[in-house]
Amino acid sequence: MLDQLKTNQPNLKPRFTEETAVAKIQVIQDLWNSRDARRIVTMFDGGAKLFNRGNLIEDCAAIQSFLELRLSRQLHCTMTMNLWSFSGSRISASFVSEWQDGLRGQWYRTEGNMQMCFGEEGLIEKLSVSAFDTQIQADQRSVGAPKDREIG
Amino acid sequence: MQTKPPVPPFTSETARKKVQAAEDAWNTRDPIKVSLAYTEDTSWRNRAEFINGREEVQQFLVKKWSRELDYKLKKELWAYTENRIAVTFRYEWHDDSGQWYRSYGNELWEFTESGLMQRRIASINDLPIKESERELK
Numbered sequence: 702m703l704d705q706l707k708t709n710q711p712n713l714k715p716r717f718t719e720e721t722a723v724a725k726i727q728v729i730q731d732l733w734n735s736r737d738a739r740r741i742v743t744m745f746d747g748g749a750k751l752f753n754r755g756n757l758i759e760d761c762a763a764i765q766s767f768l769e770l771r772l773s774r775q776l777h778c779t780m781t782m783n784l785w786s787f788s789g790s791r792i793s794a795s796f797v798s799e800w801q802d803g804l805r806g807q808w809y810r811t812e813g814n815m816q817m818c819f820g821e822e823g824l825i826e827k828l829s830v831s832a833f834d835t836q837i838q839a840d841q842r843s844v845g846a847p848k849d850r851e852i853g
Numbered sequence: 854m855q856t857k858p859p860v861p862p863f864t865s866e867t868a869r870k871k872v873q874a875a876e877d878a879w880n881t882r883d884p885i886k887v888s889l890a891y892t893e894d895t896s897w898r899n900r901a902e903f904i905n906g907r908e909e910v911q912q913f914l915v916k917k918w919s920r921e922l923d924y925k926l927k928k929e930l931w932a933y934t935e936n937r938i939a940v941t942f943r944y945e946w947h948d949d950s951g952q953w954y955r956s957y958g959n960e961l962w963e964f965t966e967s968g969l970m971q972r973r974i975a976s977i978n979d980l981p982i983k984e985s986e987r988e989l990k
Contacts, residue, residue, distance in 0.1 A: 754978035786938065795974060816932070835901060
């Protein structure tokens with residue numbers, strides 16, 4: 702079943718066009734918003750490197766562990782990505798996500814940039830993320846569809 | 854019209870030149886010189902801070918380099934399309950207590966037809982390092 706969730710569909714492999722780059726971002730966004738680490742990790746190559754805020758996480762297993770921990774702490778996480786540029790096997794995007802701290806109940810908005818490099822089969826080989834977090838009130842949420850913001 | 858070649862639409866070669874020029878300029882730590890690569894009405898988001906116009910850019914850079922001592926930067930082209938370029942970078946610096954840092958960032962650039970940058974969106978994260986761990990000297 703997880704094979705069906707892989708992002709290596711024939712038409713979403715490098716070299717990207719504007720159409721496939723936009724579609725690729727949408728797939729990544731949808732996978733992230735599943736909030737299921739097993740699904741999210743299917744977009745990474747086995748030996749992928751995730752460079753998150755200056756910290757390197759290497760290979761899929763470590764990335765899945767990182768995602769599981771992140772998602773256990775950042776509840777109701779919803780992200781929107783916007784394509785910035787693409788060339789060859791690389792895509793750059795900005796993103797905004799909103800989430801609730803599971804321990805303290807505080808809502809946050811995270812804003813940042815992602816740079817991605819894909820292998821021939823369309824899986825992420827390298828993902829670099831830089832971002833900052835801002836505290837927000839629950840009624841200041843603006844990311845995602847209204848139903849995503851129904852949680853108070 | 855003031856121009857700053859190379860101008861869009863970018864190729865692999867011209868995008869690399871633009872990135873190298875920015876790296877060279879920022880490593881002069883000269884706020885006036887650096888600011889000339891941006892349009893008069895340039896619009897920045899640098900971390901959580903919004904900066905508008907060349908004058909604010911200059912003020913921002915004066916403040917930055919009064920705090921980030923012995924600053925040394927390395928930029929790398931990531932992707933380019935038409936009048937946009939995406940860049941990864943890292944820079945090292947120390948504060949006035951002598952603590953060294955390596956700052957990692959991703960930035961998104963947008964240029965006018967003149968080759969001046971009208972929009973810059975930079976996200977950056979700082980990690981403390983030991984002086985012996987410096988890579989950029």
